[in-house]
Amino acid sequence: MELMLRIVLSTVRHRKAGFAGAFVALLCAAALVCACGVLLDTGLRGSVAPERYAGAPVVVTGDQFVHQTKIKKKGKVKHKAKAIAERAWLPASTADAVRAAGARDVVTEVAFPAEIGTAPDESWGHGWESAALTPFTLREGRAPAAPDEIVVDAATARANGLRPGSRVRVASAEPGSYRVSGVTRQALKDQAAIFFTTAEARRLAGHPGQVTAIGATGSKAAIAAALRGTRATVHTGADRGRAEFPGAERSRIKLISMGGALGGTALLVAILVVSGTFALSVQQRQREIALLRAVAATPRQVRRMIGREALLIGLAAGPLGAAAGLPLAFWLRDRFRGLGALPPNLDLVVSPFPPAAAAVAAIVAAVAAARIAGRRTARIRPVEALGDAAMAPARLGVARTAAGLLVLAGSVVLTIVLAGLHTEAAASPVTMLTALAWTVAVALLGPVIARAAVAVLAVPLRAFPVAGHLAAANLGAGARRLASVITPLTLMIGLTATILFAQTTTGRAAVRQATGGTLAAHVAGPKIPHGTAEAIRRTPGVAAVTEVVHSTVRVGLENYGVQGVTTAGLDKTMDLDVRKGDIKALDPSSIAVSTTAASRLHVGPGDTLRLTLGDGTPAALKVVAVYGRGLGFGDLTVAHDLLAAHVDDPRGTVLIAGTAPESVPTVSASTLAEDTASANAEVNYIAMGLIIAFTAIAVVNTLAMSTAGRARELAVLRLSGATRRQITRMLGGETLAVVLVAGVLGTAIALATLTAFGRGMTGGGPSVPPLAHLGVIAWGGLLAAAATALPARLAMRTRPADAVGARE
Structure with missing residues (x-):
């Protein structure tokens, strides 16, 4: 030992x-x-941690999850829950049940998007009665008493130069001008708070007879027992932050x-x-x-x-x-x-x-x-x-060959499976797994692939008298070493191309569909209130206006993107590429579905689709049409009024056919779609960029190790009469061969994976910009050249006799 x-x-x-x-x-x-x-x-x-609800020991909110219970074999019960996309609301009468449970200091609140100036991402309007939940206290002025009065928090007042008596415009679903009646002493870290009168807040919230939360002091168990059987949930401690x-x-x-x-x-x-x-x-x-x-x-x-x-x-x-x-x-x-x-x-x-x-x-x-x-x-x-x-032996071992063929077969199966996946949540992990499986197959069968590649590349290499012959001989003699350096470079090129071009495949398909399906000359947004849309509709020269609001719904437990559209004049602003049914029949009791969603959900015109809207409200809607442009417009389309009543922010984009008013800023449909696709892609780029960086380090690491380990071999060549220049050219030829082989293999892996991904997600082929892909290969080539040149230069500084006699 x-x-x-x-x-x-x-x-x-x-x-x-x-x-x-x-x-x-x-x-x-x-x-x-x-x-x-x-x-x-x-x-x-x-x-x-709770902020708004920090002063309420117990908080009651609506259930933010969709639940599904299945009875499996042997009577086992399996329960699953998935989060909904919007805030769940409660009947205002729930507060009476909370009081009946013995709770004290019961306070109701409504919350809705409202902003003043350059507000933070979280900026909400509330009724003044809910100020006690934090609690907020007044530093200046008084509580709002009239419908056109508001109280602003200290941070909002400071950022916009407001004080009691100031007039300011508040952006919301129904924007308006308000007078500041007071400024609070407190400000929250991660959100802005604007307080209206109770009646005005409930009017602006757009949910008559409902509240977003109830704060109280009392027994959690007693309150939960009183609310059993309803969609209300009870929160205490840190759990209040999740509710807020x-x-x-x-x-x-x-x-x-x-x-x-x-x-x-x-x-x-x-x-x-x-x-x-x-x-x-x-x-x-x-x-x-x-x-x-x-x-x-x-x-x-x-x-x-x-x-x-x-x-x-x-x-x-x-x-x-x-x-x-x-x-x-x-x-x-x-x-x-x-x-x-x-x-x-x-x-x-x-x-x-x-x-x-x-x-x-x-x-x-x-x-x-x-x-x-x-x-x-x-x-x-x-x-x-x-x-x-x-x-190296003439042939691979039986075990390695069998493993390589098994992984190769698995890669084919994964590729076929990937071609049948139509949602990003399902396709993304399988896409990466497929690319990795192909790379593992290449690694296991590497020596065989290397010998075949050398047989092809040896012919052009031998066209160069000394360096080319030496490079061809070395590559042919070291198939295993060649396979070891090809694998990480293949992995880097294959993964990089897969990650980059999976995003361009879906992004460009979405942009094409959105651009091709938008008939309107102008698009305004993204937070256009209904009143503004009505004013645009009445403007001379405007032929049609379509209001569009977006959300996410659940069918069962699966997420589907949905858009709500006003149907009047829809044929002048939007072409969804209807394949079956009639989109003109769309009303608050019906729905149109994309071809992808129709295939997954097994529905068509005349069928009933049961779903859960973004705020947890169940709905059963009749399918009236099936359309083709699901990537560009969402998998589901419903009436605007139906969706707007069940989202946190009913403001959306407006499609304008005709001449848009000069006072309304507009963008092109392609710009809006590209911005959306780019925002979604950037998160994936950052997350997967670390893996790309790791593979790049592996490329440099492996090539540097391979070159440094050949110091004795290079010394023997120098003792045999080869000059430094000839050896450098030999190494350059070998590196070029490695990059070419890895480039071909990495490209093949990426194309196989992206073709299957594109077929499943878009119904078409991959979108691979040629210059961008050449840039990926060129980057791999630069890394390989740098990782070879520096160790070779260091190795050739040693005298040949010393290197040959050195202990290995």
């Missing part, structure tokens, strides 16, 4: 360059897994899927990269291992030595990488907040679990990768130590 440990420590000490590559790969892998773990942990255990910020709760749930998917992908990529790194490291030591076998070391002892070397590196890299993952998680948080994907009041949960899991994952990956990589090498024959190089 002690002798083995000394050998391990001596090997690591004298082969710093080779083990440095494995160390870097493991450190980056641990950092990436830790950052994803923090996101996942935040989604699972994160909470939002339903958007933050939805973001928390999204973090679970994002962190899980990103972490799983990162772990798979890490295993693939680390395995390749250790495989290359072990290949470079074949003569050394053969010498150990020649002095009676058994295959088991060799495997244990390699495993302990990996364990030593993993113990060093894992904790360091996990520690680096914490600032990486905070960097991700800031980027997501900047894009609006993560609310400012949902902070990261930092606990020891993600770093510990990342460190353990790195150590396990190191040991597993080393044992797999050293399995064949440990069985090397001692007589091979007498050779100048450990030559």
